[in-house]
Amino acid sequence: MLKIATWNVNSIRARHDRVVAWLAAEQPDVLCMQEIKVEDAGFPRDSIEAAGYQCVLVGQRTYNGVAIASKLPLTDVTIGLDDGVDDDEKRFIIASVGDVRVASIYVPNGGGGAERFEYKLEWLARLRRWLDTHADPSKPLALCGDFNVAPEDRDIHDPKKWEGAVLCTPEERAALANVRAWGFEDVFRKHHSEPGFFSWWDYRGVSFFKDQGLRIDHVWATPALASRSTDCTIDRAARKGQNASDHAPVTATFA
């Protein structure tokens, strides 16, 4: 059995105790993290290792940063899309765990203006090109992370209210569908087809209390891996209480 989880922790320093406790309780084989928001030297490698995990990561100050923690050895690590584009934002890392390639990605949010929205669409196009040139859709690969897109209306608590909003626009969905068309299945949707499942709730107001969320954190797998999946769950309990990230962990289990 192989449990692969993804969690936008919204600062590994602010979330340190919760992450360590969650690893101890849930015992995933792999945890992909996003928005670690710290340079490599500030990442709490020691306590993650003490919990039984080795880490690979690419961090930066204040924003972004992605990591992979794994009980099994991590090999063949690649950082960044490395496509010649001038881009300092740390959003992509991929490594091998046994015969499975696991990527931790943090797709740009795309809010705050047209320039950031275009950057998001372009980043998704670059991700597709990276897959085209560096990966094989016939082999086991898990694409995990904060995709910052609700793929369908059933992934939104109130599709009318969110219609046309960033995270839900047709342009973003098309750009993400183009990534998916490379050869992915949405592991969560393989096991749960109904609406009402979310992975992010706004910190502001009563959104979590009223379960007004979006499903924007995903585990996608190539058919060679997805065919082994037995379930995918969202740990809504991890969003509860003080000092919670605004995202919940998503865990896929493979035979």
Add this chain to the structure above:
DNA sequence: ATGGCTTATTGTATAAGA
């Protein structure tokens, strides 16, 4: 229509998140 809250910043208001 707006903002609510959280995180980080050589901070003390601003930027960004989603």
